[in-house]
Amino acid sequence: xxxxxxxxxxxxxxxxxxxxxxxxxxxxxxxxxxxxxxxxxxxxxxxxxxxxxxxxxxxxxxxxxxxxxxxxxxxxxxxxxxxxxxxxxxxxxxxxxxxxxxxxxxxxxxxxxxxxxxxxxxxxxxxxxxxxxxxxxxxxxxxxxxxxxxxxxxxxxxxxxxxxxxxxxxxxxxxxxxxxxxxxxxxxxxxxxxxxxxxxxxxxxxxxxxxxxxxxxxxxxxxxxxxxxxxxxxxxxxxxxxxxxxxxxxxxxxxxxxxxxxxxxxxxxxxxxxxxxxxxxxxxxxxxxxxxxxxxxxxxx
Amino acid sequence: xxxxxxxxxxxxxxxxxxxxxxxxxxxxxxxxxxxxxxxxxxxxxxxxxxxxxxxxxxxxxxxxxxxxxxxxxxxxxxxxxxxxxxxxxxxxxxxxxxxxxxxxxxxxxxxxxxxxxxxxxxxxxxxxxxxxxxxxxxxxxxxxxxxxxxxxxxxxxxxxxxxxxxxxxxxxxxxxxxxxxxxxxxxxxxxxxxxxxxxxxxxxxxxxxxxxxxxxxxxxxxxxxxxxxxxxxxxxxxxxxxxxxxxxxxxxxxxxxxxxxxxxxxxxxxxxxxxxxxxxxx
Numbered sequence: 001x002x003x004x005x006x007x008x009x010x011x012x013x014x015x016x017x018x019x020x021x022x023x024x025x026x027x028x029x030x031x032x033x034x035x036x037x038x039x040x041x042x043x044x045x046x047x048x049x050x051x052x053x054x055x056x057x058x059x060x061x062x063x064x065x066x067x068x069x070x071x072x073x074x075x076x077x078x079x080x081x082x083x084x085x086x087x088x089x090x091x092x093x094x095x096x097x098x099x100x101x102x103x104x105x106x107x108x109x110x111x112x113x114x115x116x117x118x119x120x121x122x123x124x125x126x127x128x129x130x131x132x133x134x135x136x137x138x139x140x141x142x143x144x145x146x147x148x149x150x151x152x153x154x155x156x157x158x159x160x161x162x163x164x165x166x167x168x169x170x171x172x173x174x175x176x177x178x179x180x181x182x183x184x185x186x187x188x189x190x191x192x193x194x195x196x197x198x199x200x201x202x203x204x205x206x207x208x209x210x211x212x213x214x215x216x217x218x219x220x221x222x223x224x225x226x227x228x229x230x231x232x233x234x235x236x237x238x239x240x241x242x243x244x245x246x247x248x249x250x251x252x253x254x255x256x257x258x259x260x261x262x263x264x265x266x267x268x269x270x271x272x273x274x275x276x277x278x279x280x281x282x283x284x285x286x287x288x289x290x291x292x293x294x295x296x297x298x299x300x301x
Numbered sequence: 302x303x304x305x306x307x308x309x310x311x312x313x314x315x316x317x318x319x320x321x322x323x324x325x326x327x328x329x330x331x332x333x334x335x336x337x338x339x340x341x342x343x344x345x346x347x348x349x350x351x352x353x354x355x356x357x358x359x360x361x362x363x364x365x366x367x368x369x370x371x372x373x374x375x376x377x378x379x380x381x382x383x384x385x386x387x388x389x390x391x392x393x394x395x396x397x398x399x400x401x402x403x404x405x406x407x408x409x410x411x412x413x414x415x416x417x418x419x420x421x422x423x424x425x426x427x428x429x430x431x432x433x434x435x436x437x438x439x440x441x442x443x444x445x446x447x448x449x450x451x452x453x454x455x456x457x458x459x460x461x462x463x464x465x466x467x468x469x470x471x472x473x474x475x476x477x478x479x480x481x482x483x484x485x486x487x488x489x490x491x492x493x494x495x496x497x498x499x500x501x502x503x504x505x506x507x508x509x510x511x512x513x514x515x516x517x518x519x520x521x522x523x524x525x526x527x528x529x530x531x532x533x534x535x536x537x538x539x540x541x542x543x544x545x546x547x548x549x550x551x552x553x554x555x556x557x558x559x560x561x562x563x564x565x566x567x568x569x570x571x572x573x574x575x576x577x578x579x580x581x582x583x
Contacts, residue, residue, distance in 0.1 A: 017473040024390060027382025031403040031449065034442045038410065041421035100321055103314040116318065118571070123325045125496075125567050127503025129532045130556050133539050134328055137549075164328075167321065197307050218409070225411020227506040228532075232540055252413045252506070259417075259510055264425065276417040280410060287409035 042280060046273035053267060055274075063249075065258065065268045073271040075278060081155070081248035085230060086223050088159030088244055089166060093223075094216055096163070097170035101212075104171070105178035106200050117172075124168035132232035135161040140233055147245055156244040158234035162226055166219040173218065177211020178204060210297035217290040221283045227252040251275045329560075336557025339550040345558070348518040349529075354548050356518075358555055363520055364433075364528030365562065368512065369502050371437025371524065372444060376498070379441070380448025381490050387449065388456035389478055408446035412506040415443045419511040434524040436512030443507055444497045451493025455486045488577040492570040499566030503559060505532040515541075531559040 049055070053073075060074030104116050139160055140152030181204050189199040205212075231253040255272050262269040347357025383400070391397040419439030429435040459482050467477040505513075513533035521528045535555045539545060545552075 013473050013476065017475040020475040020478075021390060024382050024386040027379050028386035028391075028400050030379045030383060031407055031445055032399055034445065035403045035406050037422060038414070038418045038442075041418055041426070042414070045417070045421045045425075096317060096321065099314055100318045103318045107311060107314060108318075116322070119322060119325065122329070122564065125500055125503075125563055126328065127500075127505070127532055127559055127563055129503070129505045129536050130332065130560055131328070133535060133552065133556050134331060136539060138331060164324070195307060197310055221409050225409075225413065227411070227413040228536065232536070252411060255413050255417065256506055256509055259420070273417060273421075276414050280414050283409045283411055283414075284406055287405055291405055 038280070042273055042277050046270050046277055048265075049267060049270035049274060063254070065262075065271065071267070073267070073274075075251070075271075075275055078249060078251045078254050078275065079278070081234070082224055082250040082252070084155050084244070084248055085158045085162060085234065085250055086220060088156060089162035089223050090216070090220060092159065093163040093166045093170060093219060097167050097215075097219075098174055098212060100167075101171045101175040101178060102200060102205070105175045106196075106204060117175075120168050120171055123164060124172075128165060128226060128228040129232075131161055131164060132229035135229060135233040143245075149245060151247065153233055153247050154245050155234060155248045158230040158248070158250070159244070161229040161233060162223045165226055165229065166223050169222055170215045170219040173215030174208070174212040177208040177215065180211065181207045210293050214290040214293045217286050217293070221286040221290075224286075225252060225279060225283055227256050231256050251279055332553065332556050332560055335549070335553040336560075339554030340557060344554055349516065350518070352516045352542065354542065354544050354551065358529075358531070358534060358558065360518055360520060361529040361531045361534040361555070362558065362562075364512075364514075364530045365502055365532070365559075367433050367521060367524075367528060368436050368440060368508065368530060369498060369566075371433055372440040372498055372501055373494075375437055375441035376444050376448055377491075377494055380445050380494060381452050383445075384449045384452030384456060384490065385478060388453045389474070389482070404446045404449055407442070408450075410443075412443065412504055413509075415439055416507040416510040418442070419507060424511055429525065431510075431512055431514070431527045432525045433512060433521060433528055436508045436528075436530075437524075439507045439511045440501045440504065443504070444494075444501045447497030447500075448490075448494040451497065452486075452490040455489030455493060456482060458489065459485050488573065492574040492577075495570040496567055499563050499570065502566065503532055503563045505530075505536055508533060531555060531562065535559060 059076070060072040062072040062074050063077050064072040100120075104113055108116060135157060140157050142152070143149065143154060143157050143160075144152030185203055185207055186199055189203040190196075194202065230250050234248050234250065234253065255275055258268070259272055262272065344357045345362070346359050348359055349361075350356035387397070387400065391400070416439065419435055419442075423429050423435035423438050424431055427435075429438075463481045463485070464477055467481040468474075472480070501507075508530050512528060513530050514527040515529075515537055517527060517529050535552060538548060538552045538555060542548065
């Protein structure tokens, strides 16, 4: 009798065990499913554009989606806008972030570090629309008066705000890279008579370089994909320019600004989904390369 | 390198670091100083009037909170389940590599692309329309990688001996996980997840195309309703409103409420985590 009950109990346990395993595999597969669905649905909505008017339309030199004569869906100016803003942002972000991460990882006193790390983390959790709002009311007027412009809504303003967003990401990742450099390496350098700073710049920093490169690439991915702050402060004119002080329009801002007004399924609507696909592909490759770098140098956590 | 030069460089590094701290402090100070005067009971609990130029932001607060709850309901079970698989079951095989690749990819997808995706699949294909449901599902997809990574870390922090002891006593794998792993890692998983979800609460781009209503001064009745949301409300007031220049106090007030909500969630999560870190130490 009791043997029989034991049997049924262990069978129940066995079945629960198998069932849970199945459920957990299912949950883990969700991310794969979502990635596939993202690609599928972006192409599904964008698709018809490839036949009519044809993908060649994306290579036009202008982006004029609404017009009485001929509409132009050239993503070139938008791509250039994103590239300009991103490049400017990284120019500001990379040196600052690397230097700050060196300070936090190698120089700051432990109690100082306990304060600095969470404080900089706060910056990462400020919503981008709040930063954009701050940019609109504080940074843009500052740029306007500093450079004597008619408007403060420029590529530079957007870049400054984007660098505020990228700084915490890059600091935290490159700090990880610096901290993971083996002590033996640093101690060997110090034992040979190198000073603290010499050790940092000639031993620790080069050893952590792959991790820092990966951090920068992830930062670029984040900056290219950021929407709200650039939508609010870059002035949104879709023109080809290389001047940091002129207003530009990025790919992300274009989608956000125009998607609300287009009829579903129209050519313009499809063109906006193509911009989404381009963004997705860019960030996808940046991510893959960053992971490769980390893996190659054994810095994967 | 002589001593003076070295000291100078050290000083420069410290200067840059504290300049950043100062900038962050100023942003917070600016929002708080200008937002605090706008905060009062009527602003928090009242309904907006004149397209948001007057009155309160109650519907936007309710909207954002319902999105947070919806996002948690969808993403927490999926994310934690996925993390348990990765930490306890996964072997070094192709399936594991595929899942990790998917998580990394998902983490890098721009938020506006999630918005396009949500519009295509949930709003149009599934026919949910712009609704709390469509928005929560979109945000859930976005925070999934954050939750998985945080939860896996928390699971891996449980010592291996706990697993061995349980298995040696004849427990099945799931019994072992339920009795010996989850009780010690649950708090870490939930706080890590809340940190990610707090960030999602402040996102505008994904909800722009899937939920947010421009001006809807009533409360939602079901998950198929559209709602106002704090981030979108701030965006509209600051850039699209005809009286944008004259309603700065409304904008700053909304910004401050959003900031408090997001930072409050994060801070709460961090405090809980430190509490449990002290409780479980091995």
